[in-house]
Every structure is written in structure tokens, then in C-alpha cells.
Amino acid sequence: MSCNHHPDDSTLLCYGAGSLPDALAMVVACHLAVCDQCYDKVVEAEQIGLGLMEQEPVESISQSSRDWMLAMLDESVDDAGSEVGKTSDVNSDIPEPLCPLIGHSFSDLHWRTMAPGMKQFILPASRGKLRLLKIAPGTFMPSHGHSGSELTLVLKGSYSDELGRFSVGDVADVDPDMTHQPVADTHEGCICLIATDGPLRFKGLVPRLLQPFFQL
């Protein structure tokens, strides 16, 4: 798949090092399943990490710590490798890493209405928030800023915002200081996988009042 928007290199590096919160890591894993370019970067980052460890003075790191880190890096490469190029056999909209969490169909999920034209489905994550968002054609999301990182992967349809147009496979890696207002494109609805590691910052009163109820 040819993608136009990718996670930042720093995000890929953190993913390769295993230091991304699991909510954000799931979005990256799903993107790697369709983007060879980013997969290659992650493998390269992991190889650099291994190279740095090779140069580490023996006395500065215990053998048990060294063995553990090498095992973690190997596991990370294997995990990413097993996901590359794979989407669910049953529904090609759903990347393989996501299938254990939601199964093979968006329509079987218990979507919860947030506002006219917007529904969400919360996914489990131990660090950060992870959700699917379904947006009806032409629907404007409330304008919002961020208090942390936000990664959005388009799984179906497309949307546009101040950063451009995002289609299936594209990732928006939004800086904490950026404010944006996504709008689903008009020809079909949009389903996105969104991870955050801090609360959103809404400008409008109504979204701020609703925020606690929808874990935004």
C-alpha cells in the first residue's frame, strides 16, 4: 500500500525501542502492517540499537540486563515482521494486529454515539487511550488541541484537516501544540483508529462538557 502520511521518525524509533505506550504502539503496529517504508525504518532503528549495545562497555551493563534487552529487541523485530503486509482475511479494512481486539468486522461492534455523525468504540489499553471513531460523511469534528501525543490511522474512507487529506493507511502524528479540526470527506464515512497519551483540549463549551463522558 502506498501511504502519504507516516509516523514521525522519533515515533518509529520509540516503537522500535519498545518505549511507546501500548495505545500508541497499536496504531504504529497497524500502520507497519501496510507500510514497508516505515517497517524498514523500525528494523533499521532496532539494528542501530543492537549496534550501540555491542559498543557498550561490559562493566556498564550487567549480563542479565544485556540478555533481557537483546531478547526484547529480537521479539520486537519478530512481532513487527509477522504483521507486515497482512490484513485480516475476512475484512481487508482491519489490520491483523487489531483483529484480536475487535474481531473481523466493524459492524459487529457496539458503537456508542458521541454526537450527531460521530460514534466511538473504546479499546483496552494499559497506557494511553485507544479508540475507534466512526464519522459520517461531511461531519466536522470539534476543533481541539492536545496535552500529549495523538496518533490517528485511517482504516476506512478519508478525512481532511489542517495537515492535508488522510486516506486508508495514512497516519497523522500530531504534535502536542497543534490545534486541528478534522472533517470526514463527503463521499463516504471514515473509520479511524486513534491513540492519545493525554486529554484533548477542546475550545467549545459543549465538547468540554461531554469530554469526561467519552474519555476524550
Ligand SMILES: [Zn+2]
Ligand atoms: Zn509509513
